[in-house]
Amino acid sequence: MISGIRAFLKGNFGAKGHAGAKTGDRRRGGVVTRFAPSPTGLLHAGNYRTGVFAYLYARQNKGKFILRIEDTDTARSKKEYEDNIVDSLKWLGLEYDEMYRQSERGGLYRQYLEKLIAEGKVYVSSAEEETARAAKGENPGPRKSAIRFKNPNKKVRFDDLIRGEIEFDTTDLGDFVIAKSVTEPIFHFAVVLDDFLMGVTHVIRGEDHISNTPRQILVMEALGAPIPTYAHLPLVLAHDRSKLSKRHGAKAITHYRDIGFMRDALLNYMALLGWNPGTEQEIFDRAGLIKTFDLSKVQKGGAIFNEEKLRWVNKEHLKRVDPALLASDIRSRILSSERARDLKWNLTDEGAQRLAPVLLERVSTFGDIDALITAQDLDYYFAEPAYDALSLKWKEDVDLAPAARHLDYAKAALAGIPDKRWDEEGIKAAIWPYAEAEGRGNVLWPLRYALSGKDRSPNPFTLAAILGKVATIQRIEQALRLIKTTADAKTQLP
RNA sequence: GGCCCUAUCGUCUAAUGGUUAGGACACGGCCUUUUCAAGGCUGUAAUCAGGGUUCGAUUCCCUGUAGGGUCACCA
Numbered sequence: 001m002i003s004g005i006r007a008f009l010k011g012n013f014g015a016k017g018h019a020g021a022k023t024g025d026r027r028r029g030g031v032v033t034r035f036a037p038s039p040t041g042l043l044h045a046g047n048y049r050t051g052v053f054a055y056l057y058a059r060q061n062k063g064k065f066i067l068r069i070e071d072t073d074t075a076r077s078k079k080e081y082e083d084n085i086v087d088s089l090k091w092l093g094l095e096y097d098e099m100y101r102q103s104e105r106g107g108l109y110r111q112y113l114e115k116l117i118a119e120g121k122v123y124v125s126s127a128e129e130e131t132a133r134a135a136k137g138e139n140p141g142p143r144k145s146a147i148r149f150k151n152p153n154k155k156v157r158f159d160d161l162i163r164g165e166i167e168f169d170t171t172d173l174g175d176f177v178i179a180k181s182v183t184e185p186i187f188h189f190a191v192v193l194d195d196f197l198m199g200v201t202h203v204i205r206g207e208d209h210i211s212n213t214p215r216q217i218l219v220m221e222a223l224g225a226p227i228p229t230y231a232h233l234p235l236v237l238a239h240d241r242s243k244l245s246k247r248h249g250a251k252a253i254t255h256y257r258d259i260g261f262m263r264d265a266l267l268n269y270m271a272l273l274g275w276n277p278g279t280e281q282e283i284f285d286r287a288g289l290i291k292t293f294d295l296s297k298v299q300k301g302g303a304i305f306n307e308e309k310l311r312w313v314n315k316e317h318l319k320r321v322d323p324a325l326l327a328s329d330i331r332s333r334i335l336s337s338e339r340a341r342d343l344k345w346n347l348t349d350e351g352a353q354r355l356a357p358v359l360l361e362r363v364s365t366f367g368d369i370d371a372l373i374t375a376q377d378l379d380y381y382f383a384e385p386a387y388d389a390l391s392l393k394w395k396e397d398v399d400l401a402p403a404a405r406h407l408d409y410a411k412a413a414l415a416g417i418p419d420k421r422w423d424e425e426g427i428k429a430a431i432w433p434y435a436e437a438e439g440r441g442n443v444l445w446p447l448r449y450a451l452s453g454k455d456r457s458p459n460p461f462t463l464a465a466i467l468g469k470v471a472t473i474q475r476i477e478q479a480l481r482l483i484k485t486t487a488d489a490k491t492q493l494p
Numbered sequence: 495g496g497c498c499c500u501a502u503c504g505u506c507u508a509a510u511g512g513u514u515a516g517g518a519c520a521c522g523g524c525c526u527u528u529u530c531a532a533g534g535c536u537g538u539a540a541u542c543a544g545g546g547u548u549c550g551a552u553u554c555c556c557u558g559u560a561g562g563g564u565c566a567c568c569a
Contacts, residue, residue, distance in 0.1 A: 038569045073568055130567085146567050163499070172497070172565085180567045187569050211498055211564045234500080234562095241561060272518095276507060280517055299507080301500050302562065309506065309519045319532095362531050394528075435528085444528040456530040 031063025032201045035089075035096070036191065038070040039081035042252035043088040045270065045305050046236045046244035047206070052270045053233060054204040055094045056293040066198055067096040071103045072190050088253040092263050093286065100198070102190050109185040112193050112223065113147060113178075121222040122149050122178065138174070147179040149219060156214040161202075161231035162298050168214040176215055192216045196225035204231045204295075207302070208243065231295055234274050235302040244305060256310075260333070260366025265314035272313070274299045283316045315364040323357040330356050333366055337373045345382040354466045355381065358458050377454070381466060384475060385453025389482040394445040403446035404483045409434055410447050411476045414464065424465040431461070450479035 035051035037043060058065035067089065071077035082101075089096065116122040124147055125133075131143040153171040160166055178189035185193075195203060210232050220227055238248035256266055268284050275298045284292065318326075331352035334340055340347075347355070363369055372378050379385065392403045413430045435443040448460040451467065464472040 036569090040569075070569060076568070144567080148567095166498075168498075177567050184567080186567065191569085206563090207499065208563055209569090212569090232499085237562080239505095243563075273506070278508075280508085282506095282518060303507090304505060306505055306519070312519055358531090439528090441528040446528095448528065452529095454529085458530070459528075 030199075030201065031058055031061035032066065032199050033058040033063065033204055034066040034068050034195070034198065034200050035094075036068040036070050036194075036205070037085055038073065038076075039078055039085060040073070040076040041081055041246055042254070043081075043085050044244065044246065044250035044252055045273075046250050048088060048092070048253055049236055049270045049273065050205050050233055051089065051094055052092075052267060053231075053275075053293075053295070053298070054202075055096075056271065056290055057202060057204060057231075057295055059290045060293055063201075064097045065094070066200070067099045068194060068198070069099070069101045069103075070187070070190065071101055072185060072187065074103070077103070084252065084254060088257075091257045092253065092267060098198075100194070102194065105190075105194070106183055108197065109179070109190060109193060110182045113182045113185065113189070116222060117147070117182075119222075120150070122147055123175075124148075125175075145181070146177045147181065148175040149178050149215075149222070151175050151218065156217050158213060158217060158227065158230055160210075161229060161295050162234075163210075163232060163300060166210065166213075168211070170214050170218060173215055178219065188212065188215055189219060192219040192223065192225070195228060196220065196223055200228055202231060203228045204233065207232045207235050231298070234299055236273060237302045237304045239304060241302070241304065243302075250305075260369070261310070261314050262317050262365075265317040266310070268317065269310045269313045273303045273305065283313065283320075311364040318360055318364070323360050324353060326360065327352040327356040329366065330359060330369065333369055334373065334378070337370060339373050339376075339379075340382075343379075343382065347382070351466070358462055358466065377457075380452045380454065380457065380463075384471075384478060385451075387449065387453035389479075389486040391453075391455070392446045392449050392479055392483065394442050396439075396441065400483045400486065402442055404480060406434075406438060406443045407446055407450060407476050407480055407483075410443070411473060411480070414469070414476070415473060417469070419469065422465065422469050424461045427464045428461040446479070447476070450475050 033054040035048075035054050037047055037051070055065050057063075067085075069082055069085065071082070113122065117124065124145060127144045130146060134143055151170060151173055155167060155169050157165060157167040176188065177186065179185040194200075213230060213232075217227055236244045238244045238250070240248070242248065244250045253266070257263070264286055267286060267289065271284070271289050271293060272282060275293065277292045277294070278297060281292075328349065331347055331349065334352075335345065335347060339345075359369060359372070363372070369378075389400065392407075393400050394403065397403065410431060413434065414427065417426055417430050431443070431447070444460055448457060448463065451457075451460055451463040451472065457463065467475070
């Protein structure tokens with residue numbers, strides 16, 4: 001009778017794994033996911049996206065998200081890379097509930113390895129056997145003793161949340177190695193035991209692990225562990241459609257932080273790579289992502305990482321933030337630049353408040369501000385510009401005389417603005433009617449050029465408001481002097 | 495090569511057994527504008543191929559092709 005009920009439960013929840021005992025836990029919503037990178041390189045889009053998905057899935061199910069550092073390969077694992085993983089997750093805001101290092105779990109691996117050996121499910125093959133295997137060309141491994149899994153050689157089937165049912169014949173795997181010795185487990189054993197011991201219910205990882213899954217299921221069965229639910233994510237691809245890797249120019253997540261991307265924008269973009277909500281919404285904040293994310297709507301095919309679109313997503317996030325909140329970030333970004341130090345730029349908090357919205361409209365990321373600085377496109381905010389007097393001439397004019405006349409007017413009109421009306425609106429009110437009457441370009445071009453010394457820049461009202469009354473008048477006077485000396489030089493020509 | 499996965503604009507993707515195959519990025523044009531940026535409108539561009547099933551297939555099936563993954567005492 002009881003077994004009948006169990007069979008019934010199994011049938012209903014078979015897709016979520018066998019073990020009857022654990023099924024109850026899962027029905028109570030005890031989702032546990034993990035992100036298990038190995039610290040053998042900087043964390044990049046190719047691997048951290050699986051972390052993003054595992055995180056979103058755990059959070060939306062009010063479950064647990066575990067970080068597990070897979071450093072059983074002591075030769076390749078490095079502390080600096082582990083630090084980079086932690087830094088990256090911290091910056092991205094992927095908060096984990098627990099963290100483990102496999103290098104600190106040797107006792108556990110040994111205990112279970114010995115148990116399996118005692119149960120005869122695993123055996124130690126001698127150096128001679130390994131040598132014989134190598135001679136047969138079965139594997140190129142070293143000729144020393146190893147621990148091999150006694151393969152029952154059967155068909156293994158599992159349900160993948162993303163791909164559906166997948167079946168493998170494990171016969172051609174042979175008796176695969178799961179440890180070099182009881183104190184040196186390798187990936188296929190450590191992963192399985194840890195997932196078991198940590199109660200991982202959903203293994204969310206890259207597609208490159210699909211073919212590892214059957215052998216891991218075999219080990220799970222030997223361990224008497226419940227089979228978790230698998231979700232194999234499509235890979236993030238480089239431009240040539242191969243798996244993204246460092247060699248393919250995959251950049252570290254911390255690189256995107258350093259060049260001024262917003263964390264939520266990156267999270268948003270990564271979630272959208274391979275997933276979509278089925279609506280036309282593309283911009284999500286963290287909470288929206290957690291709420292809307294749906295593992296079953298994840299794409300099956302790999303997706304190319306497109307930095308252009310990432311930049312667009314970042315810009316959209318930027319647009320949704322009040323510029324005033326970003327002003328101090330922008331200020332320190334500018335002041336810490338080499339050029340700002342060399343030229344001793346001064347930027348007050350108030351100045352930054354005025355500058356922020358103007359700058360933000362022109363960039364997609366904070367890093368673009370650095371580019372503007374390098375291109376000397378910000379210089380005119382900090383010092384009087386140098387330019388050729390002829391540039392002050394509006395294209396429809398034949399000489400500089402109209403420019404001089406309009407600048408004279410502007411100087412007087414601006415000088416008459418009371419200090420407390422010195423803002424974009426007040427300035428525009430003082431100039432606009434005149435510009436309308438005289439022709440906008442005729443008036444505004446010379447004025448803007450006097451202020452910025454550039455063919456391209458924000459409009460003169462905005463510039464004047466940022467520069468302040470004193471500097472604005474000074475620059476107009478300077479332009480006037482420039483026109484005069486140019487005219488004098490001309491009349492003296494033979 | 496064996497095994498496995500995948501296949502819609504250049505890229506990310508939506509959709510349905512019957513649609514003018516939709517959106518976004520990028521690209522082009524136009525409008526707005528003193529210039530730039532922003533904004534608005536708009537254009538170019540896709541169902542890998544061949545067979546079935548069907549009144550009808552891009553959608554379901556088969557084969558092929560292409561791409562990718564994996565075949566370690568790496569993870």
